[in-house]
Amino acid sequence: MTRTCPFVVGIACFAILGCVTVVQSQVTLEVTEGNSTCIKAELSASFSITYDTANGTRTVMVPLPGSAVVGVASSCGGDGRSPWLVALFGDGHALGLGFSSNDSLYSVAKLTLQYNLSDVSNFPEANSTDVVTVETTSVGMVARVNTTYRCISASPVIVGGATVTFSNVTMEAFMTGEDLSPNESVCTADQSFTTAPPPPPSTTTAAPAPVPTPPGTPSQGSYSVSNSNGTVCLLARMALQLNISHFSASQNKTIQEVVNLLPNQTTSSGSCDPTSATLVLTQANATNLSFLFTLNSTSNRYHLTGLSVVAAWSDMTAPFNTSNSSLDYQRGSLGRSYMCISEQTLVVDQNFSLNTFQLQVQPFGITRGQFAQAEECQLDQDNMLIPIVVGAALAGLVLIVLIAYLIGRKRSHAGYQTI
Numbered sequence: 001m002t003r004t005c006p007f008v009v010g011i012a013c014f015a016i017l018g019c020v021t022v023v024q025s026q027v028t029l030e031v032t033e034g035n036s037t038c039i040k041a042e043l044s045a046s047f048s049i050t051y052d053t054a055n056g057t058r059t060v061m062v063p064l065p066g067s068a069v070v071g072v073a074s075s076c077g078g079d080g081r082s083p084w085l086v087a088l089f090g091d092g093h094a095l096g097l098g099f100s101s102n103d104s105l106y107s108v109a110k111l112t113l114q115y116n117l118s119d120v121s122n123f124p125e126a127n128s129t130d131v132v133t134v135e136t137t138s139v140g141m142v143a144r145v146n147t148t149y150r151c152i153s154a155s156p157v158i159v160g161g162a163t164v165t166f167s168n169v170t171m172e173a174f175m176t177g178e179d180l181s182p183n184e185s186v187c188t189a190d191q192s193f194t195t196a197p198p199p200p201p202s203t204t205t206a207a208p209a210p211v212p213t214p215p216g217t218p219s220q221g222s223y224s225v226s227n228s229n230g231t232v233c234l235l236a237r238m239a240l241q242l243n244i245s246h247f248s249a250s251q252n253k254t255i256q257e258v259v260n261l262l263p264n265q266t267t268s269s270g271s272c273d274p275t276s277a278t279l280v281l282t283q284a285n286a287t288n289l290s291f292l293f294t295l296n297s298t299s300n301r302y303h304l305t306g307l308s309v310v311a312a313w314s315d316m317t318a319p320f321n322t323s324n325s326s327l328d329y330q331r332g333s334l335g336r337s338y339m340c341i342s343e344q345t346l347v348v349d350q351n352f353s354l355n356t357f358q359l360q361v362q363p364f365g366i367t368r369g370q371f372a373q374a375e376e377c378q379l380d381q382d383n384m385l386i387p388i389v390v391g392a393a394l395a396g397l398v399l400i401v402l403i404a405y406l407i408g409r410k411r412s413h414a415g416y417q418t419i
């Protein structure tokens, strides 16, 4: 009744270099009844899950593995029941998508996520062995009937204390044909990327490869995240520059591209939980950047633990996609904001780093929608120290000269008196 054909694409990951990248697998899932397929999905997904340990909470990023299979709870619906696609993976984890439709549109009406905290490989030190199930009805995946839903961009869906981030999704439900419809409904996040004119056919007299010009200092953007009741729970202002090594289509080799995030084309979204907060920045062109902050409720200190990026730039042969959830940047205290005016380079892995400038963030403890008092990063303190040291040295020099002058004057004065 159901079959599955998982295959792994994954990001090139070099074991020798000690790679900590979450490997994203492209998974193909099909729900069939009789000889016909009613739901087919090709997608990557990763889960950011916060759970309790004996010493507080912890957040992990778990990818949907290539070994995920279609579960028997899947169905094509009918008789008043909704069609469901349920993917089973690992030790009793499951992702379920329930579909609904009307004459013109179909959508994912419900998303469920089940995770088994007994699985110590994914949830080390969990203080519970429960199987947790969370669900949401705001998924935001909508397509026209008889078309394939397509969304290359990473799209986060918040479900309970977890965030499911989908990327590279092509999917159709209520299928009428044998395979995915060639007609597509492209998600809004992808539209600027896909409506871009196709690259001009390569001329035989190959133009000299364009030398990437350094983009200059990025401009500062202001971003915020609100929780469900509309209260601002995360604030950030910062200028960002992405530094990505990727395979260039035009130059036929791996290049390093440095691109500024343009604040006026960037929107922010995210979620806030008591001990974790996510900021997702999406630039129209097809750059999606997620920040994961966690709060240690024992020490009342927070830091940036996770960064992930999906970039679909014009010169790329395939969207670039990487993440790292074991970072330790931007350490601050609860009730304070973290500030770093100086340039800082946040290394995520060997292919991606993020440069930050003029940064102030506060992921927890916002009151009245405003930044609290700032804690400056070490770089700023060092930079502040130089003028102070130079100033103090100058003042000391002036004082010494003055004293020497006064002593000299007194001596010569005394000299005249003896005459």
Ligand SMILES: *[C@@H]1O[C@H](CO)[C@@H](O)[C@H](O)[C@H]1NC(C)=O
Residues within 6 Å of the ligand: 034, 035
């Ligand atoms: C499935 O297809 C086979 C051959 O194509 C046919 O013999 C069989 O009757 C079909 N079954 C159903 C339930 O349509």
Ligand SMILES: *[C@@H]1O[C@H](CO)[C@@H](O)[C@H](O)[C@H]1NC(C)=O
Residues within 6 Å of the ligand: 054, 055
């Ligand atoms: C949690 O506490 C236990 C003992 O109380 C300790 O062994 C363990 O290392 C702690 N874990 C973390 C992540 O601090």
Ligand SMILES: *[C@@H]1O[C@H](CO)[C@@H](O)[C@H](O)[C@H]1NC(C)=O
Residues within 6 Å of the ligand: 052, 053, 054, 055, 056, 057, 127, 128
């Ligand atoms: C797990 O720890 C949290 C706080 O860290 C506590 O609230 C919860 O009751 C604990 N659960 C179990 C089953 O011990």
Ligand SMILES: *[C@@H]1O[C@H](CO)[C@@H](O)[C@H](O)[C@H]1NC(C)=O
Residues within 6 Å of the ligand: 091, 092, 093, 116, 117, 118, 119, 120, 131
């Ligand atoms: C949860 O994980 C444990 C250990 O990995 C396993 O024994 C158990 O069967 C799993 N539960 C379910 C519902 O799969």
Ligand SMILES: *[C@@H]1O[C@H](CO)[C@@H](O)[C@H](O)[C@H]1NC(C)=O
Residues within 6 Å of the ligand: 102, 103, 104, 105
């Ligand atoms: C189908 O549902 C969407 C929203 O779910 C609604 O905007 C649209 O008007 C509906 N179309 C019909 C024909 O009922």
Ligand SMILES: *[C@@H]1O[C@H](CO)[C@@H](O)[C@H](O)[C@H]1NC(C)=O
Residues within 6 Å of the ligand: 103, 104, 145, 146, 176
């Ligand atoms: C979808 O395709 C089926 C079968 O080809 C057709 O009967 C139906 O009218 C189509 N619906 C729309 C909204 O195009």
Ligand SMILES: *[C@@H]1O[C@H](CO)[C@@H](O)[C@H](O)[C@H]1NC(C)=O
Residues within 6 Å of the ligand: 227, 228, 229, 231
């Ligand atoms: C909004 O919700 C947060 C927790 O989600 C709560 O702390 C806060 O008091 C709420 N604010 C209002 C105005 O309801």
Ligand SMILES: *[C@@H]1O[C@H](CO)[C@@H](O)[C@H](O)[C@H]1NC(C)=O
Residues within 6 Å of the ligand: 252
């Ligand atoms: C790209 O480079 C490889 C070797 O570096 C070469 O074999 C291949 O033909 C090149 N492709 C194009 C389109 O230039």
Ligand SMILES: *[C@@H]1O[C@H](CO)[C@@H](O)[C@H](O)[C@H]1NC(C)=O
Residues within 6 Å of the ligand: 219, 262, 264, 265
């Ligand atoms: C965005 O800002 C840049 C300067 O920072 C400006 O050149 C550009 O026109 C702006 N674009 C839009 C769409 O407002």
Ligand SMILES: *[C@@H]1O[C@H](CO)[C@@H](O)[C@H](O)[C@H]1NC(C)=O
Residues within 6 Å of the ligand: 055, 056, 057, 058, 296, 297, 298, 299
């Ligand atoms: C939280 O902070 C305490 C005290 O600094 C430390 O012992 C503990 O390991 C931290 N917990 C985590 C999960 O980092």
Ligand SMILES: *[C@@H]1O[C@H](CO)[C@@H](O)[C@H](O)[C@H]1NC(C)=O
Residues within 6 Å of the ligand: 259, 285, 313, 314
């Ligand atoms: C983004 O789009 C603008 C025009 O809309 C273009 O000038 C710019 O090169 C694009 N950036 C990337 C990284 O593709």
Ligand SMILES: *[C@@H]1O[C@H](CO)[C@@H](O)[C@H](O)[C@H]1NC(C)=O
Residues within 6 Å of the ligand: 009, 010, 026, 042, 044, 168, 318, 319, 320, 321
């Ligand atoms: C997206 O999916 C297609 C097949 O579904 C695959 O060929 C491609 O490599 C994937 N891209 C990424 C970045 O995973």
